[in-house]
Amino acid sequence: WYAVALLLPAMLALLTGFANMALGAAAPGLAEVTWSGLLAVFAVRLVNPMDGPLGEEPGFRGYAVPLLQARWTPLRSAALLGVVVSLWHLPLVLFGQLSLIGLPTTFAITFLYVWLFNRTGGSVLLTFLFHNSQGTFTVGSFGFSGAEADRAELIYFAVVVLAVLTTVLLDRGAWRAAPASAIDSVLLRSGSDPIHR
Template identity: 55%
Template sequence: MSSTVAWVRQHRLTCFFALAYLVSWTPWAFDLAGSSLGTPFFPGGPLVAALLVIAVADGRRGFRELGSRLVRWRVGWVWYVVALGLPVLMVLATGVLTWWSGAPAPDLSGVVWTDVVLLLALRTVNPTDSALGEEPGFRGYALPHLQDRLSPLAAAGVLGVLTAGWHVPLVALGNLGWIGLPSTVVITFLYVWLFNRSGGSLLMAVLFHASQGAFTFGMLGFADADVDRAAYVYFGVLVVAVGAVVGLDREIWRRAPESAVDTEPVSVPAGAGV
């Protein structure tokens, strides 16, 4: 075993997050330098990072593990409802609360629902989109390794901060308001809860993310300042939702199920004949 492989095996998560940031942020660096790689930010960085680290540190075992999580569909119908429906419910709650706070009433007349469904389907299978570009890395690879060391509650906090930091260029580019960073931290707890309750199903995380982006509060007919207000209201909705799942489902936050944990195999010392 080479020293490089041994080091990567001992520092899987460090390598993963460093690569995820590097791959996604490199186009931004070129953009700041006055050049262009065709896009100022690459959302598939976490997916690329996970595949690279797995190739070096885990090999076939790692790819089988990640693949099995992605096709883990026998999780019970209720988790499909949660994955697809909870993001929609939170957006609708945001619309109502924003209206109550003084904005015009939400207007769904302009929403083409067939387009929403099509967008959901495309986001689910497109690796250059944020759903499939992020989730195999953040939830499919990093989370099971974090939960091998930390409680689900602590793992969600660590992953939330690191995932929010990964989004910083989007704030600088004007594609995401700054409130999107704490919102990313908070919503990570919902991802962790869904992932663990569905037995470590990466598919549920991908569907949740795809649904989150297919139907947004920007489709509710708000304009200008009301859109910004809705973003703050959405943050509040996320806090309430996380408070509910943490307070009402305490057991799942103490210890992750074995199916949602990736125990790192013991590394074989160099020269041991492997």
């Protein structure tokens, strides 16, 4: 699961980048990517409280997912959280730091976070590493520009949706019921029985 958390985001970015290059896009930034640069970015993101992983994972996966899963299935919980996470990222669109296609992509990738969280028994650490990896080697690392960059974002959205559909189709059990360790036990002890709708 550590390999999934660390490598799946890079695989999604690589699939996107190479698909875009196959369609004729130039990738000038790829030649400038170095292992030392990637490790430096990864390390800074591990400890930067103003960055996404450290600022978001305790709340979204550490608090919200167990709370949602005490009432609903993982699939419905992921959909509900996906809406919240997308709204959370809306200011980035308004300030030009995220494109509009970034919102449905954010919604879709939330399903992968919930899947990983549940498959690792409710590990926030693994979703934190997934998030950190997702922001370390990105589609932006290819250096696409103009229409090619826009196309890359659409391809990335399609690749993420394909990854989500793969987990839903090939790992159906993971979407029907969350493991006990990934459900809010405080809510259950208070007398609210889980209603998996």
